[in-house]
Amino acid sequence: MTSPTASSRSPRRPAWAGRNYSLLTAAAVVTGLGSHGALVASAFAVIETGGDGGDVGLVAAARTLPLVLFLLIGGAVADRLPRHRVMVAANALNCLSQAAFAALVLTGEPRLWHMMLLAALGGTGQAFFGPAAEGMLMSSVEGEHAGRAFAVFRMAMQGAVLGGAALGGAMVAVIGPGWVLAADAAAFALAGALRAFLDVGHIPPRAPGGGLISDLRDGWQEFAGRPWLWGVVVQFSIANAVVAAADAVYGPLVARDHLGGAAPWGLALGAFGAGTVAGALLMTRWKPRRLLLAGTLCVFPLALPSAALAVPVPIGVLFGVMFVAGATVEVFGVSWMTALHQEIPEHKLSRVSAYDWFGSVALVPLATAAAGPAEAAFGRTAALWGCSGLVVLVTAAVLCVPDVRNLRRRTTPVARGGTERASADAERPVGGLG
DSSP: OOOHHHHHHSOSSOTTOOHHHHHHHHHHHHHHHHHHHHHHHHHHHHHHTTOOHHHHHHHHHHHHHHHHHHHHHHHHHHHHSOHHHHHHHHHHHHHHHHHHHHHHHHHSOOOHHHHHHHHHHHHHHHHHHHHHHHHHHHTTSOGGGHHHHHHHHHHHHHHHHHHHHHHHHHHHHHHOHHHHHHHHHHHHHHHHHHHTTOOOTTSOOOOOOOOHHHHHHHHHHHHHTOHHHHHHHHHHHHHHHHHHHIIIIIHHHHIIIIIOSHHHHHHHHHHHHHHHHHHHHHHTTOOOSBHHHHHHHTTGGGGHHHHHHHTTOOHHHHHHHHHHHHHHHHHHHHHHHHHHHHHSOGGGHHHHHHHHHHHHHTTHHHHHHHHHHHHHHHOHHHHHHHHHHHHHHHHHHHTTSHHHHHOBOOSSOTTSSTTOOOOTTOOOOSTTOO
């Protein structure tokens, strides 16, 4: 029997949830709450100034274009500098850009180019933040518990998406988009402060190597040499593009014309977030042996929301569709992170993550910018059915890659042992890692 004294001294968090992991999770929740409300707010800020679907698409494209342009540089920088410093600097840029966006909306009528410029600054910050954050998270857990750790992290993050999207839509309807953008700026400031406390001082500096170009070439060789990796990234370069067009451009317009405006659309995005929470909760228990096969099969329902908007279905049906899509795609998300953690050397994680992000978002600016013209040429309904069909097509195609079907879960990451060079900010090994 455990004594009362021993029980009172037992840790409140699992052994694998160290200080860095806990700080990263808390900061992700804060930014998730702000950013996903801001996505709804920025779309309706454009609409309220008289913008149409093409203008909404241009602002969305302006946010994503610098993300594409600077991602690879951001990944190389994050593997050279302490990742937490890169993350804090990126959060500061996002805070300033969103604060300026909020001020424009609250104090006057912003012009389209103003909104595009500020959205571009936010995308630039994300380009440097994303690879650094992914590398930092993966270095904060050890192999045996990686899948559960990533599932819990994503469950917390997606819970913030749920709250942020629903609350953001409601706030836009009640007090307008400007205050939602201001809240997002405050969220970035708080998250940056949390990330400043990440502990990396006990890790020696990374051994000197080649220059930035050499680092990018090294990351490319790691990426291109793995068919399962580039195959899935090509799949999502198309799937993410059409889903982004549906969510960022067509969704708000369908909501305006058929669903009642910003609040119902925010709740629909919240239902997707609720689904991802449910999917992440499932993945804390389920450990599919064939990681990518299980994950890829669960991408097919991602085609359902675009089809539902094309009909369009009643709002209650849309909520259900969004929930199912969120739950199933989260199975893929956890499986994907586990595969990267298992297969990629730690000191190359940010560079490989940058190539992953780059491929996954490269077509998003084109898709969001083309959404308005496509609606004018083919009609909104046909454009949405096209989005749905493309998701099904590319997901079926990637299952033709043998490594996607056959990659198996391992107890010990194959890329962590031996003489692999430590990154500049890998967390102290937990439970014997490394």
